Amino acid sequence: SRKKGQVSKSGDLNSAVSFFVFALFLSLLMQYLYENVLGIMYRYMSFDFGRTVSATFAGNVLGTGIFEFFKIFLPFGLLAMFVGIGTNLFQVGFLFTLHPLKPDFKRLNPIEGFKNIFSIKAIFNMVKSILKLMVVVLIAFFIIQSMLVAITNTGQIGTEKIFPFFIDLIRRLSLTIASLMIVLGVIDFVFQKREFKKNMKMTKQEVREEHKDMEGDPQIKSKRKQIQREMSMQRMMAEVMSSDVVVTNPTHLAIALRYKENDKAPVVTAKGTDFLAARIREKAQEENIPIIEDKPLARMMYHKVEPGMHIPVELYQAVAEVLALVYQMEEQRKGKI
Template identity: 35%
Template sequence: MNEDKTEQPTDYRFKKVRKEGRIRYSHELNSLVILSIGGAFLFWNKNTIISRISEILFSHFNFNYSIINDNNFIFYGNATFLSDIFYFMFIIFIPTFWVIIIAKLFGGVSFNLKLLKFNVTKLNPLKGFKTIFSFHMLFLMFKIFLKLCLVISISCFYISMHILDILELVNKTPKIALETGFNILISCFFLSVVSLIPIAVIDIFWQNYSYQKQFRMSRKEVKDELKQMEGDPYIKWRIRQEMKILANHRMMSEIPKADVIVTNPTHYSIALLYNEKTMYAPKVIAKGAGELAFKISKIGKKYKIPVISAPVLARALYFHSKLGQYIPSILYKVVAEVLSWVWQVKIWEKNGGSFPKKPENLLIPSELNILKEDSISD
């Protein structure tokens, strides 16, 4: 039994279907971009186009008696005609071609040879009829009908408003008539394009909805995809191990900055850093248990960092503080006693004298006596 597809498609699903050439695409937006940029191009070049049309009309409607007896009349006439054709191809069709390319890129382009693969199911007439009478095709026909109604209605309305100006063109000189007629056509064209904006907006939302609905997933598909993305459990374990090794290396490189190392003395080691000018509390820059604790103490001794054996405090810091963060506020007082001893040691190193006595009987709040045994693997 097929499971209902009620889940929204994931990003991985979208990437997969885009690779297959199925992209989100709005034909109405694409058409609107083509018409807008093409119309703007014609408007910006209207003076050049009108001047060229005037020259063509003048040359073709101006009768020259000297060409009657010219044997090369047809050749020159054809050459002139072809040059005019190529000019208008350059001024209109070539820019329009680039407008279409830009619009396609704007709407989204995906090149995939898989789309050219022969598929027998596409020749199934029943599937073809199903597609023809689908809701998608009905919506497409509705859009076409709506566009026709809007464009015809606005064009007729605009022309009816300027019918007197159009009829008056026969009484004007050719150049003025061309300019006036061109302005009327361009204005009518842009009004028609503006009327298509609501349809393009509706189509964008519709295409987005259809695209989301087409690639909806069942819960089983989501789970299978998640497993596929996660990959081999052994590889994941290896990645975690490598990340843990890198984190430990970074942690070990921070130990020389520590002010004091609190130990268990062998089970746990915690390196603390405190700068009274920039920090409001001591920060844990390294911590470890077992062999890692031994390495922390060894590095501390190498760099002559004061090491104090305080088993109860070491366990409290290990289980109730996080690496790279400030110690819990409940431990401020007891850690302050340790830091006070550290400062006395630094003074002793400079001035000599009797070695400062290490703090004893450090009192830990009773609520910290419950250790998080599950954290011992940290």
């Protein structure tokens, strides 16, 4: 999800930290701003506007004013920008991906857009924004109300004290609101992180469900494989019953052989290792099928011949000796009878 640009991030925390730092520096440098803005105003008031004002003169005055204000407030804008970048890095780390820029036709679907506008998330964000605005307005109201008497008496304190008074008012308002926004931003950050983790869990579960729908329930698949193994085992045991001999090495491998008059060469009817080899030996004993130990032959047949296949020419001699021994044992058994 991170490669696709899907990360947990709180926009409220970014805004809150940027505003807090901006408000802090604004309150600390208010005197600097006051002096610079006042200096610009004095310079403009010193212009002789009584003379004929040309377009060039007006343009120069306007351009100079814009440049002066830009020069004063640019550091604050850059500060807010870098703080915002730093807050983003704190939340998600360094991440560069072009995936969100890829064309997605779902975004052009008006029905999907309508659903997003009236989705639970959109309504929640709208309610959250309204509540934040109400809290900010209430705080501003209580601060101004607490200083209402002083504000109404500003006309009596002298012009030299009015500006410091309003600087203090703006400082209290901005820092209090910024501090509250930080608290709300941290709460939103924690909430967004929890929601993101929950959504990722849901996404993983959806993938599992989709995989289950496409591939089938793993338990059913496991049961089906078990049934297939049991059926395969039954078929193999049936083949062992029709065999003439079982060659072993003696415990690890077991290979069942059959040779009939019409066969062009002996056929491997079953083979197995460990547990399956033990089952083949047990079945051979139940059916009174001879079990011959021949380690080299057992290994070669196991690695070279699959069940249902004739043995290769290079094994003819070794298998013929085994079959001869089996026939000899059979003759001896009949003779005893």
